[in-house]
Structures are given as C-alpha cells and as structure tokens.
Amino acid sequence: QVQLQESGPGLVKPSQTLSLTCSVSGGSISSGGYFWSWIRQCPGKGLEWIGYIYHNGDTYYNPSLQSLVTISVDTSKNRFSLKVNSVTAADTATYFCARSGGPFYGMDVWGLGTTVTVSS
Amino acid sequence: QSVLTQPPSASGTPGQRVTISCSGSSSNIGINTVNWYQHLPGTAPKLLITSDNERPSGVPDRFSASKSGTSASLAISGLQSEDEGDYYCAAWDDSLNGYVFATGTKVTVL
Numbered sequence: 001q002v003q004l005q006e007s008g009p010g011l012v013k014p015s016q017t018l019s020l021t022c023s024v025s026g027g028s029i030s031s032g033g034y035f036w037s038w039i040r041q042c043p044g045k046g047l048e049w050i051g052y053i054y055h056n057g058d059t060y061y062n063p064s065l066q067s068l069v070t071i072s073v074d075t076s077k078n079r080f081s082l083k084v085n086s087v088t089a090a091d092t093a094t095y096f097c098a099r100s101g102g103p104f105y106g107m108d109v110w111g112l113g114t115t116v117t118v119s120s
Numbered sequence: 121q122s123v124l125t126q127p128p129s130a131s132g133t134p135g136q137r138v139t140i141s142c143s144g145s146s147s148n149i150g151i152n153t154v155n156w157y158q159h160l161p162g163t164a165p166k167l168l169i170t171s172d173n174e175r176p177s178g179v180p181d182r183f184s185a186s187k188s189g190t191s192a193s194l195a196i197s198g199l200q201s202e203d204e205g206d207y208y209c210a211a212w213d214d215s216l217n218g219y220v221f222a223t224g225t226k227v228t229v230l
Contacts, residue, residue: 037219039165046122046224047157047165047208062218096164103219104212106155106170113164 002027004097004111011117012091018084018116022097023077029055030075035100037107038071038082040093048093052103053080060103087118123148124209124222131228132199140225142192142209148220152212154192156185159224160205168207169194196227204229 008020022036029036038050051061053071061069065084073080084091094115098107125143132138142154156169167176169185172192182197196203210221 039221046206047159047210047221049210049219049221052219060218063216098165104152106157106167106176106210107165108167108170108176110164110166 002099002109004099004109006095006097006111006114008095008114008116010115011119012087013120014088014118015086018082018087018091018118020082020095020097020114020116021079022081022111023079024099025078028075029073029078029080031055033101035060035103035105036073036080037098037100039096039098039107041096041113042090042093050082050095052100089118092116092118122223123213123216123220124211126207126209126222126225128223129226129228131230132196133230134199134201136199138196138199138227140194140196140207140209140227142194142222144190144192144211146190147215148190148211148213149187149192150190151214154185154187155210156183156192156194157208157210157221158203158205159208160202165208199229201229203227 012018035052068085070083094113096113097111099109100107153171157165159165172187185194206224208224
C-alpha cells in the first residue's frame with residue numbers, strides 16, 4: 001500500500017527557509033488521480049491545511065499562507081516538497097504530508113509527521 | 121480560528137455514545153462534503169469518515185456521521201478507551217478556496 005515519509009531538518013533559524021520533502025512509496029505520483037498535501041499542527045493547536053499539489057504541478061494553497069509557501073513535485077523521484085519562506089517561531093510545528101482523491105475528498109494516507117522547530 | 125466550529129471537548133464512559141457537532145456555512149458544509157479525522161496522541165491523523173458519511177475500509181462501524189444543511193456530526197458508539205484523542209471535521213470552503221479543518225474536539229473516556 002502507499003506510504004508517505006516526511007524528511008527535513010528539525011531546526012531552522014528565524015527568517016530562513018524551511019524545506020521538507022515527502023517521499024512516496026508503494027504508488028506513483030505520476031499516475032495521477034490523487035492530490036498530495038501538506039498539513040501542519042502547531043504546538044497546542046489543531047490541524048492546519050497548507051496546500052495541495054497535483055501530479056501536473058497544479059497547486060492550491062491556504063490563502064493565509066500562500067505568500068510564504070511553495071509546494072512542488074518531482075515525479076522522477078516520486079516525491080513532493082514544501083518550502084516556507086521567512087519562518088518565525090509561529091512556524092514551529094509538526095508537519096504532515098498526506099494523499100487525497102481530490103481537493104474535496106478526505107486525506108486517506110498520511111505520513112508520520114516531522115517536527116520542525118524555528119529557533120536561533 | 122476556523123470557519124468550522126466544534127466543541128472543544130466531549131466525554132463519556134466506556135460503552136456510551138458520544139456525539140461531536142461541526143458547524144459551518146453555505147460556503148463549506150452547505151455545498152461540499154465533510155470529512156472527519158481521528159488524531160490519537162503520537163500518531164498520524166486517520167481518516168474516519170469521507171464524503172459526509174462513508175467509512176473507509178477498516179474503520180469500525182462504531183463510527184458514523186451525518187450532515188444536515190450547514191452542520192454535521194460524528195457519533196462514536198460503544199466508546200472505548202482507545203478512542204481517546206482529538207477529532208476534526210474538515211471540508212473545502214468555496215469562499216476561501218481552500219480546505220479547512222475545524223478547531224477539533226478532544227474526546228476523553230472517563
């Protein structure tokens with residue numbers, strides 16, 4: 001079955017760029033039919049959708065984060081990535097990647113999450 | 121804050137039925153399908169309900185959901201200790217042009 005795994009640095013300095021990758025195994029992003037998402041949970045807070053990407057590169061972003069966030073896909077490596085620019089302590093969170101059958105559909109496969117701390 | 125509202129907490133004793141409400145608007149629940157997620161401590165969130173009331177394969181039938189107008193609800197029957205955790209409703213919002221999670225409900229098994 002499809003499995004997702006997040007990877008990236010656990011510590012990022014304020015004002016720098018946070019970069020995470022989600023590797024997909026057991027299925028191919030390029031086969032289409034699914035949207036690939038990033039979600040985060042800040043300490044003590046609920047889940048927050050960051051954005052989706054489709055295999056052709058089409059993206060949807062959370063309007064409140066859109067100016068600072070970029071999601072990209074590398075079908076040759078079967079992975080997709082998240083960049084958050086100019087991070088602050090408010091970007092400290094556990095970041096999850098997930099898959100859904102469409103923008104309206106539930107996210108049925110999730111990675112275990114990776115914790116990122118923004119601190120100098 | 122979220123455009124989807126849930127009560128912050130719910131509780132019950134083992135075997136009881138617990139219901140969680142999710143209130144939205146005409147731009148989200150009113151016109152798009154609702155999904156429910158379970159997030160247990162130290163684990164990845166899990167899709168419990170999709171398309172308003174459909175359980176993905178493997179989800180026990182103790183979990184059920186419904187929707188009416190701009191509100192939805194999740195019911196957990198036969199509450200078990202392993203059900204203790206956070207529950208979120210979510211839906212696409214046409215006004216925001218984005219997917220929104222509610223603030224979440226913490227379920228405690230007494």
